[in-house]
Amino acid sequence: MEIALRIAGIGAGHEVITTPMSWVATSNVILEVGATPRFVDIDPVTRNIDLNLIEAAITSNTRAIIPVDIAGLPVDRTKLYALARKHQLRVVEDAAQSFGSMWQGERIGAIGDFVSFSFHPNKNITTIEGGCLVMNNEHEAKLAEQYRLQGVVRSGFDDMEVELVGGKFNLTDVAARVGLGQLPHLEEFTVRRRQLAQLYFELFSKAQATSLGLMLPLADFSQCNWHMYQVVLPEQRLNIKRAGIMAELDAAGIGTGVHYPAIHLFKLYRGMGWKESDLPQAEYVCRNILTLPLYPTMANTDVERVVDTLMKIIRNHLN
Numbered sequence: 001m002e003i004a005l006r007i008a009g010i011g012a013g014h015e016v017i018t019t020p021m022s023w024v025a026t027s028n029v030i031l032e033v034g035a036t037p038r039f040v041d042i043d044p045v046t047r048n049i050d051l052n053l054i055e056a057a058i059t060s061n062t063r064a065i066i067p068v069d070i071a072g073l074p075v076d077r078t079k080l081y082a083l084a085r086k087h088q089l090r091v092v093e094d095a096a097q098s099f100g101s102m103w104q105g106e107r108i109g110a111i112g113d114f115v116s117f118s119f120h121p122n123k124n125i126t127t128i129e130g131g132c133l134v135m136n137n138e139h140e141a142k143l144a145e146q147y148r149l150q151g152v153v154r155s156g157f158d159d160m161e162v163e164l165v166g167g168k169f170n171l172t173d174v175a176a177r178v179g180l181g182q183l184p185h186l187e188e189f190t191v192r193r194r195q196l197a198q199l200y201f202e203l204f205s206k207a208q209a210t211s212l213g214l215m216l217p218l219a220d221f222s223q224c225n226w227h228m229y230q231v232v233l234p235e236q237r238l239n240i241k242r243a244g245i246m247a248e249l250d251a252a253g254i255g256t257g258v259h260y261p262a263i264h265l266f267k268l269y270r271g272m273g274w275k276e277s278d279l280p281q282a283e284y285v286c287r288n289i290l291t292l293p294l295y296p297t298m299a300n301t302d303v304e305r306v307v308d309t310l311m312k313i314i315r316n317h318l319n
């Protein structure tokens, strides 16, 4: 994502619109190139950036949008690119979580401006560490190769030239080989993730979870790769905090996670003027979201145990 911003010529004095509900890398790359992140609130149903709020955040300094497909659920690409075209903005899709997801019959990465994938171990396929940047412009792809490794361009047997300052972003050959081993399994991983997500919905429905205020994810079974299954806890109805629920689940042998705390409330970003109540939807969701276990080798009985245990904890702690 940092390389994409550099290729797009984004730097000091420029603003980049993004979501506060993401891994902090999403906005750190904006700071890394010297630009300013401009957070826009989320849609609590999709948990992705609220595209309807973007126009109000555009200024004469805005150069790009970095949307995130949180949990693999794709941001509406039709609306996104209509906005980008209208305001002549570049798009760097943070598709770290949506490898294998689709938008209207096409794979994420097959369409769009810049698309950035992560192959970190918690992703749907992994290279242990690493990722890739996809683009659709030959000239920009050449620039990406330069930024990737110290700006170096090699030619012939012994010639080397350097015209720009690059970094060291190259994927190792060993990591690439791990990825090539993973890639043929992508479809089967996604199919199994969808089955597990479907089972979560069925069991939460049987347990009447939503009548207790638990918010489930959007049930998208055609496009989402189900990178995560996340619920939003009913804060007002509980006499226990999220960390307490996580501790009780942990004691029952169930690991959970938080993806993510709201970025704009981190010290670094508060120091830039962001504060509580700036982005109320994201703040509520980020304070109460809980990522439940979901991985292809998970058994159906594991999902049953997670739902049973979580619902028992919630029922034991209702106000």
Ligand SMILES: Cc1ncc(COP(=O)(O)O)c(C=O)c1O
Pocket: 022, 023, 025, 026, 068, 094, 096, 097, 117, 118, 119, 120, 129, 130, 131
């Ligand atoms: C939404 C999002 N953006 C960016 C990243 C960063 O990816 P990586 O850890 O491969 O640098 C991640 C994953 O860690 C992520 O989930």
